[in-house]
Amino acid sequence: MNGSPPVVRLDGITKRYGAVxxxxxxxxxxxxxxxxxxxxxxxxGKSTLMGILSGMVQPDSGRILIDGQPRAFRxxxxxxxxxxxxxxxxxxxxxxxxxxxxxxxxxxxxxxNRRRMEETVAQLARRFGLxxxxxxxxxxxxxxxxxxxxxxxxxxxxxxxxxxxxxxxxLTPRESEHLFDALRRMAAQGKAIVFITHKLDEVMALxxxxxxxxxxxxxxxxxxxxxTSKHELARRMVGRDVLLQVQREPYEPRQLVLRVDGLSxxxxxxxxxxxxxxxILGVVGVAGNGQKPLVEAICGLTAPAAGVVRILGEDWHxxxxxxxxxxxxxxxxxxxxxxxxxxxxxxxxxxxxxxxQGFCRGPWLLRRRATRKALxxxxxxxxxxxxxxxxxxxxxxxxxQKLVLAREFFRRxxxxxxxxxxxxxxxxxxxxxxxxxxNARKAAGILLITGDLTEALMLADRLAVMSAGRIVDTFxxxxxxxxxxxxxxxxxxxx
Amino acid sequence: xxxxxFIPLLAAAIQSGTPILFAxxxxxxxxxxxxxxxxxxxxxxxxxxxxxxxxxxxxxxxLAFLIAGVAGSLLAGIHGAVCLWFRGNQVVSGLALTILxxxxxxxxxxxxxxxxxxxxxxxxLPTLAAIPILGPVILTQDLLVYISLLCAPLLWVFLYKTxxxxxxxxxxxxxxxxxxxxxxxVAYRWLGVLAGGALAGWGGAYLSLAYTHxxxxxxxxxxxxxxxxxxxxxxxxxxxxxAGAYLFGGVMALxxxxxxxxxxxxxxxxxxxxxxxxxxxxxxxxxxxxxxxAPAALGINxxxxx
Numbered sequence: 182m183n184g185s186p187p188v189v190r191l192d193g194i195t196k197r198y199g200a201v202x203x204x205x206x207x208x209x210x211x212x213x214x215x216x217x218x219x220x221x222x223x224x225x226g227k228s229t230l231m232g233i234l235s236g237m238v239q240p241d242s243g244r245i246l247i248d249g250q251p252r253a254f255r256x257x258x259x260x261x262x263x264x265x266x267x268x269x270x271x272x273x274x275x276x277x278x279x280x281x282x283x284x285x286x287x288x289x290x291x292x293x294n295r296r297r298m299e300e301t302v303a304q305l306a307r308r309f310g311l312x313x314x315x316x317x318x319x320x321x322x323x324x325x326x327x328x329x330x331x332x333x334x335x336x337x338x339x340x341x342x343x344x345x346x347x348x349x350x351x352l353t354p355r356e357s358e359h360l361f362d363a364l365r366r367m368a369a370q371g372k373a374i375v376f377i378t379h380k381l382d383e384v385m386a387l388x389x390x391x392x393x394x395x396x397x398x399x400x401x402x403x404x405x406x407x408x409t410s411k412h413e414l415a416r417r418m419v420g421r422d423v424l425l426q427v428q429r430e431p432y433e434p435r436q437l438v439l440r441v442d443g444l445s446x447x448x449x450x451x452x453x454x455x456x457x458x459x460x461i462l463g464v465v466g467v468a469g470n471g472q473k474p475l476v477e478a479i480c481g482l483t484a485p486a487a488g489v490v491r492i493l494g495e496d497w498h499x500x501x502x503x504x505x506x507x508x509x510x511x512x513x514x515x516x517x518x519x520x521x522x523x524x525x526x527x528x529x530x531x532x533x534x535x536x537x538q539g540f541c542r543g544p545w546l547l548r549r550r551a552t553r554k555a556l557x558x559x560x561x562x563x564x565x566x567x568x569x570x571x572x573x574x575x576x577x578x579x580x581x582q583k584l585v586l587a588r589e590f591f592r593r594x595x596x597x598x599x600x601x602x603x604x605x606x607x608x609x610x611x612x613x614x615x616x617x618x619x620n621a622r623k624a625a626g627i628l629l630i631t632g633d634l635t636e637a638l639m640l641a642d643r644l645a646v647m648s649a650g651r652i653v654d655t656f657x658x659x660x661x662x663x664x665x666x667x668x669x670x671x672x673x674x675x676x
Numbered sequence: 677x678x679x680x681x682f683i684p685l686l687a688a689a690i691q692s693g694t695p696i697l698f699a700x701x702x703x704x705x706x707x708x709x710x711x712x713x714x715x716x717x718x719x720x721x722x723x724x725x726x727x728x729x730x731x732x733x734x735x736x737x738x739l740a741f742l743i744a745g746v747a748g749s750l751l752a753g754i755h756g757a758v759c760l761w762f763r764g765n766q767v768v769s770g771l772a773l774t775i776l777x778x779x780x781x782x783x784x785x786x787x788x789x790x791x792x793x794x795x796x797x798x799x800x801l802p803t804l805a806a807i808p809i810l811g812p813v814i815l816t817q818d819l820l821v822y823i824s825l826l827c828a829p830l831l832w833v834f835l836y837k838t839x840x841x842x843x844x845x846x847x848x849x850x851x852x853x854x855x856x857x858x859x860x861x862v863a864y865r866w867l868g869v870l871a872g873g874a875l876a877g878w879g880g881a882y883l884s885l886a887y888t889h890x891x892x893x894x895x896x897x898x899x900x901x902x903x904x905x906x907x908x909x910x911x912x913x914x915x916x917x918x919a920g921a922y923l924f925g926g927v928m929a930l931x932x933x934x935x936x937x938x939x940x941x942x943x944x945x946x947x948x949x950x951x952x953x954x955x956x957x958x959x960x961x962x963x964x965x966x967x968x969x970a971p972a973a974l975g976i977n978x979x980x981x982x
Contacts, residue, residue, distance in 0.1 A: 287858045
């Protein structure tokens with residue numbers, strides 16, 4: 182720690198929701214010019230703590246000191262005025278508006294000059310190396326691009342303390358590197374950076390200070406230089422050894438479940454790939470290079486404009502128009518809150534969303550049978566809390582993802598499309614999801630779209646690298662030569 | 677069709693469409709803030725009564741017009757309280773508002789039936805009125821027509837060129853994002869609800885101060901509902917609201933003229949025309965698949981605890 186007084190000091194912050202203490206007597210200091218990692222599993226209370234700091238949540242007791250002065254934030258505006266800005270895990274962007282409009286939202290000034298707004302944003306983006314089109318609508322941007330908009334919002338407001346909630350969970354390795362450069366640049370300019378993460382590599386690589394939270398309390402606060410290894414950090418964080426190792430059985434590809442040949446669509450050019458039962462094909466690349474359109478074409482959300490997509494031996498049009506598919510295809514979307522589940526429905530209803538076979542008699546739903554089944558899945562997949570009556574929004578990200586996997590795998594699909602399946606999950610949940618996917622591989626072919634290269638290397642049998650809407654190359658994961666050049670391929674150079 | 681039929685018809689279309697234009701602009705503003713208010717009909721008719729009553733007792737039509745806006749806002753305030761304070765169902769609250777407003781106006785207005793009040797007459801601009809077609813159709817209207825025509829670009833400038841408009845739209849698209857940006861989302865929704873009510877009240881005032889100078893019960897005759905439908909037809913854009921309002925005004929005026937001319941069509945069928953057109957227009961709007969242009973958080977209340 183350096184000698185200067187902290188820009189923010191949290192002093193004994195406590196917040197309870199009913200009987201649960203989300204934060205219990207939290208004390209920590211945030212210094213300007215330093216990057217502070219806040220480490221903890223899902224449900225450890227990180228988000229509540231940052232909500233308190235950013236004025237969105239009011240603490241029950243405790244003080245926030247800004248430059249040594251106690252301050253109480255009754256609203257986000259007060260925190261913003263005090264120079265504290267936050268990049269949320271679920272982006273706070275208006276989809277129907279442009280990048281520039283989102284950046285200027287809530288900013289003083291009366292008249293909005295479109296061109297001047299866009300120029301200002303473009304300049305800011307250039308200064309921090311955040312590549313973005315200020316006139317683009319948010320709805321057309323990838324998750325990685327949306328995050329850049331969130332960061333631009335903070336930079337535009339000259340925030341002194343920037344808080345990032347799981348900033349790299351939506352980014353590819355290359356994008357993450359860009360983000361880290363930007364973070365370092367901001368810290369070098371005297372900003373205080375707080376980032377919440379599960380990724381230990383990032384903590385080690387990026388942070389100056391580390392605070393570990395567990396079950397609402399600060400377990401430890403230490404300087405990164407004092408940490409000897411990643412494993413030590415993981416053990417302190419979860420209170421048990423998580424080594425992130427998975428059991429991978431040998432690869433034995435059988436019949437073809439997905440064949441894409443010459444697929445071209447908006448954002449896609451001449452895609453060729455094959456997935457066989459018993460293998461995982463990992464599609465890696467920088468976000469926004471065609472992964473989204475590829476998934477949408479395969480999962481029936483957009484029709485292929487040209488080329489062949491054969492799913493389980495059936496042509497795309499036949500497969501999706503003859504609605505007799507009996508759950509052969511499972512789609513695990515990136516946006517599990519928006520696309521995979523209905524937030525206000527209970528867990529049984531969410532279970533029944535994609536799985537009704539065996540739970541219907543004529544027009545009637547056999548809810549009791551479905552409840553029993555759902556409860557068993559909840560136990561098998563160790564979903565917490567084990568209660569079918571709560572609604573999906575009450576589950577944490579990791580538990581929600583496990584629910585989605587439980588539901589999709591229950592149908593014994595033969596083709597699984599998993600899109601960023603561990604994004605934003607804690608280490609224990611990531612390990613669970615990885616093992617579940619590897620297990621499912623026995624009966625199915627899996628197309629894994631991921632921005633996390635570690636995940637791809639851990640799970641996939643073969644890798645396909647995407648860049649600018651094309652598959653640059655496809656190769657087995659043990660091809661060390663090509664693995665070395667994967668960064669170049671993602672950047673678009675031919676294999 | 678000759679000029680003697682057509683030019684008065686166009687002029688009448690504008691007169692008949694003006695109250696709808698006011699109300700449509702008001703509902704666009706309200707819906708852009710994320711609140712759907714189905715009480716337009718009620719707010720219009722209360723505005724009409726308030727305007728008539730003030731005009732009759734003070735003899736000052738302009739004051740009466742302004743008060744009608746206040747009356748519309750007051751009624752909209754009930755909707756605001758239900759939806760923004762108590763987070764009640766916006767659809768039910770709006771329907772209740774229509775029933776309350778029409779009932780209230782019928783009750784308070786019954787003693788006034790058949791009476792007249794001073795209002796607005798055509799503006800005489802000698803040189804401009806002589807311009808062929810344009811002169812008799814647009815340039816000899818009353819003051820309120822011009823105010824309504826001015827309201828459309830003003831609303832557009834407000835929504836798209838000012839930071840308050842940006843904030844109000846964000847409250848209708850993604851209130852959480854607006855709140856995270858430090859905006860008081862509920863306040864912007866109040867602005868949308870109250871200002872929208874004022875515009876609906878003005879639409880009503882046009883009916884009792886300019887369209888007729890007499891009081892009859894049920895004066896708004898479903899125009900509020902047409903305005904609600906027109907918001908969708910206009911894709912929430914003020915400019916298109918003008919075209920839509922005059923289209924409906926034209927059908928209403930045509931229907932009256934056909935009745936007066938004595939066709940063999942039953943009058944009930946002719947009376948149905950504007951409302952049948954409403955259905956057609958909604959189907960058309962849906963066919964164009966522009967429903968996605970609705971504010972994303974329309975009709976969804978803001979829960980301060982989430």
